[in-house]
Amino acid sequence: MTLLSRARAGDDAAFGELVEPFRRELYVHCYRMLGSVQDAEDVLQETLTAAWRGLGGFGERASLRTWLYKIATNRCLNWLRDGERRPRTVPVFPPGVVPPEPSRTTEPVWLQPIPDTLLAGLPDENPGPEARYERREAVSLAFVTAVQTLPARQRAVLLLRDVLGYRAAEAAQLLDTTEDAANALLKRARATRFDLAPAEPPTPRQRQAAATFAAAIEAGDVDAMITLLTDDAWLTMPPAPLEYQGHAAIADFMRRIGLREGRRRYRLVPTSANLQPAYGCYVSDDGDPVGHAHGMLVLTMAGDRVSAFTRFIDNAVLPYFGLPRRL
Numbered sequence: 001m002t003l004l005s006r007a008r009a010g011d012d013a014a015f016g017e018l019v020e021p022f023r024r025e026l027y028v029h030c031y032r033m034l035g036s037v038q039d040a041e042d043v044l045q046e047t048l049t050a051a052w053r054g055l056g057g058f059g060e061r062a063s064l065r066t067w068l069y070k071i072a073t074n075r076c077l078n079w080l081r082d083g084e085r086r087p088r089t090v091p092v093f094p095p096g097v098v099p100p101e102p103s104r105t106t107e108p109v110w111l112q113p114i115p116d117t118l119l120a121g122l123p124d125e126n127p128g129p130e131a132r133y134e135r136r137e138a139v140s141l142a143f144v145t146a147v148q149t150l151p152a153r154q155r156a157v158l159l160l161r162d163v164l165g166y167r168a169a170e171a172a173q174l175l176d177t178t179e180d181a182a183n184a185l186l187k188r189a190r191a192t193r194f195d196l197a198p199a200e201p202p203t204p205r206q207r208q209a210a211a212t213f214a215a216a217i218e219a220g221d222v223d224a225m226i227t228l229l230t231d232d233a234w235l236t237m238p239p240a241p242l243e244y245q246g247h248a249a250i251a252d253f254m255r256r257i258g259l260r261e262g263r264r265r266y267r268l269v270p271t272s273a274n275l276q277p278a279y280g281c282y283v284s285d286d287g288d289p290v291g292h293a294h295g296m297l298v299l300t301m302a303g304d305r306v307s308a309f310t311r312f313i314d315n316a317v318l319p320y321f322g323l324p325r326r327l
């Protein structure tokens with residue numbers, strides 16, 4: 001009896017063996033769709049439950065992988081259509097703390113970084129003939145952030161076509177729509193400009209530069225930190241809509257808000273997220289010896305400089321990185 005036949009007969013161990021090769025890539029697909037490791041985890045479980053219950057209806061006209069992607073994509077669309085299932089609020093600054101004028105304001109983007117441990121084992125090659133993005137580009141923070149600004153169905157067709165490499169007819173079938181409608185959605189999605197960093201792993205020199213940047217933050221040395229930024233570097237804090245660009249704007253923000261004129265001290269624990277250098281952030285105020293969890297910092301490198309640093313205030317993601325709540 002084949003593995004599929006055993007699973008259809010109710011053998012849950014056989015089902016687990018059948019879907020295990022696709023579990024990690026389905027998880028990452030859900031993450032790209034939803035921008036949240038927590039939501040991706042929940043939707044993946046929904047997907048596998050639906051697949052287990054619906055296995056009798058799998059007709060093998062498409063591959064098992066494609067059938068699972070169809071379920072996962074539509075579960076993600078349902079999740080987005082039903083609205084946020086986790087309570088979400090845009091971070092506000094403490095009473096009496098007024099941030100500097102930002103370089104620009106944006107719509108809130110709900111986003112979490114993803115640990116590199118959850119990206120291990122993904123295929124390095126483009127998975128289909130229509131793929132436009134390399135694996136590294138497609139999990140970079142810049143790409144995932146840009147994808148979150150797209151309407152849900154545009155987001156889905158872009159990922160199916162340009163990341164997973166499905167052909168137009170295949171993507172239309174996965175989305176239960178016509179090929180013309182899928183192509184129209186893709187055309188609108190591709191009109192969004194994705195400014196992506198080079199899809200290369202950080203070099204030893206870049207990792208050292210990132211560590212030096214982190215040390216400057218820990219020391220409260222804004223001047224040293226600024227020397228390690230590119231001239232056009234960005235500071236962003238999703239989902240907060242305020243963004244700061246350039247040495248002067250970032251230095252002003254760090255002195256007034258980030259470090260609060262020397263009253264706040266950071267301790268940064270190195271890790272890696274979205275295949276980029278990252279740090280768990282811990283804050284001590286007014287001589288407190290305990291470092292309290294304060295989200296994460298993810299760096300984008302350009303040469304041996306930092307071209308963007310993204311502050312995530314949400315502590316809910318820390319357990320996925322194996323990081324504690326206190327130091």
